Amino acid sequence: MATATAVEDEAFTFDDVSVVMGTYNEAAAIGTVLSDIDDVTDGRAEVVCVDGSSDRTPEIAREHGARVIEQEPQGYGVAVEAALDAASRPVIVTTDCDDTYPMNRLPDFLEKVNEGYDVVSGDRLYHGADAMPLFNRLGNHAFAALASVLLGERIHDTTTGMRAYRSEVIEKIRWTENTGLSAELLMRPLAREYDVYEMPIEYAERKGETTLDPISGGWDIARSICTVAIEERFR
Numbered sequence: 530m531a532t533a534t535a536v537e538d539e540a541f542t543f544d545d546v547s548v549v550m551g552t553y554n555e556a557a558a559i560g561t562v563l564s565d566i567d568d569v570t571d572g573r574a575e576v577v578c579v580d581g582s583s584d585r586t587p588e589i590a591r592e593h594g595a596r597v598i599e600q601e602p603q604g605y606g607v608a609v610e611a612a613l614d615a616a617s618r619p620v621i622v623t624t625d626c627d628d629t630y631p632m633n634r635l636p637d638f639l640e641k642v643n644e645g646y647d648v649v650s651g652d653r654l655y656h657g658a659d660a661m662p663l664f665n666r667l668g669n670h671a672f673a674a675l676a677s678v679l680l681g682e683r684i685h686d687t688t689t690g691m692r693a694y695r696s697e698v699i700e701k702i703r704w705t706e707n708t709g710l711s712a713e714l715l716m717r718p719l720a721r722e723y724d725v726y727e728m729p730i731e732y733a734e735r736k737g738e739t740t741l742d743p744i745s746g747g748w749d750i751a752r753s754i755c756t757v758a759i760e761e762r763f764r
């Protein structure tokens with residue numbers, strides 16, 4: 530991963546940030562996640578939720594001032610891609626809405642973008658991710674190893690949900706994956722020589738029910754990693 534150089538006349542603030550997420554029956558977590566974002570950004574970030582819930586998630590999101598786009602549930606990547614599309618600011622942060630990711634680290638993500646990085650990716654595995662179920666943890670290490678071998682560059686956490694992107698990166702690349710979108714969102718920028726920084730983050734136990742089946746979801750992610758690596762190799 531290349532070392533970025535700071536661009537002097539450009540310092541983004543939270544007025545330049547969109548925080549986006551897919552939300553699917555996250556009523557147990559969304560209040561905390563959106564309050565945390567509000568607190569740390571002083572209410573200045575734009576928040577976009579693409580929602581497919583049958584519970585109170587969208588109402589809670591609106592109560593917190595988020596923009597809610599309703600969409601039939603079609604999987605993680607379909608929701609997150611719609612959320613990325615809807616973001617209107619020059620720095621876009623993705624997160625899950627399950628209270629696993631540390632919203633209080635948003636200033637650190639923004640700082641790294643201001644240092645010049647194009648993508649800042651939260652590395653959950655650095656600190657051990659003890660809160661992650663063992664099967665998922667082993668799977669995530671395996672995905673990172675697979676992506677590293679295929680791209681020829683060491684990646685520590687390919688499947689993390691918390692990242693910051695310069696919006697040009699999102700706009701310039703055509704995204705194709707669904708369950709594997711998170712891996713794709715790291716791999717294609719890396720393969721195209723964008724400056725990527727993996728930042729160690731803490732990872733907490735999930736609130737509410739998971740939507741990911743570890744076996745079929747894991748298989749989809751592995752397939753996406755291979756597809757994306759081959760496509761980038763021959764592009």
Ligand SMILES: Nc1nc2c(ncn2[C@@H]2O[C@H](COP(=O)(O)OP(=O)(O)OP(=O)(O)O)[C@@H](O)[C@H]2O)c(=O)[nH]1
Pocket residue numbers: 550551552553554555579580581582600601602603604605608624625626627629665690735738739740741
């Ligand atoms: N709108 C929408 N959101 C979704 C869909 N599938 C997942 N999500 C959301 O996408 C985010 C990631 O899904 P998770 O269930 O946390 O998947 P995961 O992080 O791989 O699994 P956990 O380790 O259990 O958290 C969460 O905020 C979900 O609510 C969907 O089909 N539609």
Ligand SMILES: [Mg+2]
Pocket residue numbers: 625626627629690735
């Ligand atoms: Mg999650």
